[in-house]
Amino acid sequence: MTTWRVLLLLIGAAPVAAVPAEPSPGTIRIDQLGYETTGPKHAIVATPDLTPLSWTLVDSTGEPVATGTTRPFGHDPASDETIQRVDFTGFMMTGEGYRLTIGRLGSQLFSIADRPFAAAATAAMSFFYQQRSGVPIEARYVQRPDLARAAGHAREIVTCFHGRDQRSVRWPGCDYRLDATGGWYDAGDHGKYVVNGGVSAWTLLDLHERLAALGDADAFADGRLALPERGNGRDDLLDEARVEVAFLLAMQVPQGRRVTVAFSTDTGAPAKDFRTIDAGGLVHTKVADEAWTGLPMAPAADPMRRFLYPPSTAATFNMVAVAAQAARIWRQSDPAFADRALAAARRGWEAAERIPGLHASSDFTGSGGYGDRQIADERFWAAAQLFVTTGEAPFRAVVTAAPFLRDGSVDLGWGSTALAGVLTLATVPNGLPPDLHAVIRDEIVARADMLLAERDHSGYRLPFSGAHYGWGSNSTLLNRAIVLGVAYQITRNAAYRDAVADVADYVFGRNALDRSFVTGFGARTTHQPHHRFWAQAADARYPAPPPGVLSGGPNDSARMDDGDPLKGRCVGQTCWRDDWRAFTMNEVAINWNAPLVWVTAFLDATRIRSARAPG
Ligand code: 9MR
Numbered sequence: 001m002t003t004w005r006v007l008l009l010l011i012g013a014a015p016v017a018a019v020p021a022e023p024s025p026g027t028i029r030i031d032q033l034g035y036e037t038t039g040p041k042h043a044i045v046a047t048p049d050l051t052p053l054s055w056t057l058v059d060s061t062g063e064p065v066a067t068g069t070t071r072p073f074g075h076d077p078a079s080d081e082t083i084q085r086v087d088f089t090g091f092m093m094t095g096e097g098y099r100l101t102i103g104r105l106g107s108q109l110f111s112i113a114d115r116p117f118a119a120a121a122t123a124a125m126s127f128f129y130q131q132r133s134g135v136p137i138e139a140r141y142v143q144r145p146d147l148a149r150a151a152g153h154a155r156e157i158v159t160c161f162h163g164r165d166q167r168s169v170r171w172p173g174c175d176y177r178l179d180a181t182g183g184w185y186d187a188g189d190h191g192k193y194v195v196n197g198g199v200s201a202w203t204l205l206d207l208h209e210r211l212a213a214l215g216d217a218d219a220f221a222d223g224r225l226a227l228p229e230r231g232n233g234r235d236d237l238l239d240e241a242r243v244e245v246a247f248l249l250a251m252q253v254p255q256g257r258r259v260t261v262a263f264s265t266d267t268g269a270p271a272k273d274f275r276t277i278d279a280g281g282l283v284h285t286k287v288a289d290e291a292w293t294g295l296p297m298a299p300a301a302d303p304m305r306r307f308l309y310p311p312s313t314a315a316t317f318n319m320v321a322v323a324a325q326a327a328r329i330w331r332q333s334d335p336a337f338a339d340r341a342l343a344a345a346r347r348g349w350e351a352a353e354r355i356p357g358l359h360a361s362s363d364f365t366g367s368g369g370y371g372d373r374q375i376a377d378e379r380f381w382a383a384a385q386l387f388v389t390t391g392e393a394p395f396r397a398v399v400t401a402a403p404f405l406r407d408g409s410v411d412l413g414w415g416s417t418a419l420a421g422v423l424t425l426a427t428v429p430n431g432l433p434p435d436l437h438a439v440i441r442d443e444i445v446a447r448a449d450m451l452l453a454e455r456d457h458s459g460y461r462l463p464f465s466g467a468h469y470g471w472g473s474n475s476t477l478l479n480r481a482i483v484l485g486v487a488y489q490i491t492r493n494a495a496y497r498d499a500v501a502d503v504a505d506y507v508f509g510r511n512a513l514d515r516s517f518v519t520g521f522g523a524r525t526t527h528q529p530h531h532r533f534w535a536q537a538a539d540a541r542y543p544a545p546p547p548g549v550l551s552g553g554p555n556d557s558a559r560m561d562d563g564d565p566l567k568g569r570c571v572g573q574t575c576w577r578d579d580w581r582a583f584t585m586n587e588v589a590i591n592w593n594a595p596l597v598w599v600t601a602f603l604d605a606t607r608i609r610s611a612r613a614p615g
Helices: 002-010 118-130 194-211 236-250 313-329 335-354 376-390 393-401 418-427 434-456 473-491 494-507 590-605
Strands: 042-046 054-058 064-069 071-076 081-087 095-102 110-113 157-159 177-179 258-264 272-278 283-289 306-312
Touching (some): 118 590, 194 283, 194 473, 194 590, 236 313, 236 335, 258 306, 283 313, 306 313, 313 335, 313 418, 335 376, 376 418, 418 473, 473 494
Parallel strands (some): 157 306
Antiparallel strands (some): 042 081
16 A cells, blocks of 8 residues: 555646535535435434434425424444434425524435435446446446546456566466456556455346346336447346456456466465466456556556456455356346356356465555455355356355354455355345245344344444444445345335435435535535546546545544544544545445445335336
């Protein structure tokens, strides 16, 4: 990370655009995206004490339309605030320009609408199109003409990194090249990573696998998204996800190829124990620049050499899991693609089982590490996807022998993927015996109940009662919302859906900073994420971000960081700045926008439909 910092210091002479004017922060926090007409409506008020207060909801003409009294909560360690709560769920009149008031204090303006989340889900999907590598981003598919750009890394035909890493260890390279053109850029950088691409693609594909059960199979039917594939007769969510599935497949080492890899890649010591192995079937960890580029930087202007970085067991399991999932999803609509994906998954599985302890090195500069030494969860995830797709006994044996079906964990992320197996096993038809199937479903409901209990102890009604907010904290919350959403799918108990809405409310502004973390949605939104192309805040010649992009969110490691202006001045939920340099708090990433899509599309799919509406 030090290298990033150096680069960020070197830039800064370019013309800088003014940040748009916005209202000042207030102490009555609401979902700035708006509330559903028939959905839960909660606001949070930071107060000096716990005396109950009278609140009034006023409409756009200033008329009071509802009144009530706040409910004291107490001190909230995550924000270091004293909190009271407002519940105006009973108010169900659609409209714009509402404001919640307490005495002279007022919230930001908000709306009440039947489908507030629909537009956010569409915009959050557009993020993936605009992160595509290898193709031009065309003006007709994006929200503003200035978001169009030339194809980045249009012919990504790459060989293995050769040369010295940042600890001066020499890596020999390999004797082949792969065509790794395409896929999504990971984040604000131009790396394309298999670890992280995997969980991101799984999340979108998982949403697809649930939409029919949630009553909205056509949510992303052909033509719903603005994509070059529009009109091809296929689901647009699948068209977008396939971009990444294809990339994951392309990163697989061809049969019989030998590669020199390091088996000892401890983060604390130089890579050692180099051996030349038959690497056929393994998957390269990433393709990325050999050194960090500065910001701004259009992908097409990237001057760096790019390489494949060594294969790893974790990357291989990521590809296997998603390719196996893809094989069942495309089985009917594109059997040839399904066959290709399943064959790749099987080859990957065999290779990862043959070479179980090959870990990624974090010693290459120019890209993120995504190093993960605990890969039993990746193996379980891959086996679960293979089992659901094929029903074969060896995969079942791995799934049932692993501890993950019952381990109670509630977090899903790029380095902890067990839940991505559990959630699939619970709801996608498969050959587990009915009693075990029931155990898995009960287990998910039990995890969701734990999250509800956490919410009751969280000032901001979050399914997370801790005070420590880590890198990408918004995605941690959204991934917990996915567990709640699946519990709703299993039980149809509205309490779980309400808790999903609570997370959306937080992300769209009901938080201690009175800030929507999604660009373009909210009265006080995020304007300058850390991104090499959407870099207008750093250089006026570059575009501002499109709407629908999620900031990583509060990251309290800033408390300790000498270089950070927030050092010593923030707690958990307040450790965030809308600053393009703040890459630990305000970057964007595919594994963060994917659960934003999941949650907003879930809420839209499960909306209460009016009695008159067909279906
Ligand atoms: O999301 C990743 C986070 O969990 C890690 O703590 C952090 C530091 O290793 O890296 C994050 O991922 C970044 C990746 O390494 C490179 N592309 C940008 C990602 C988001 O910041």
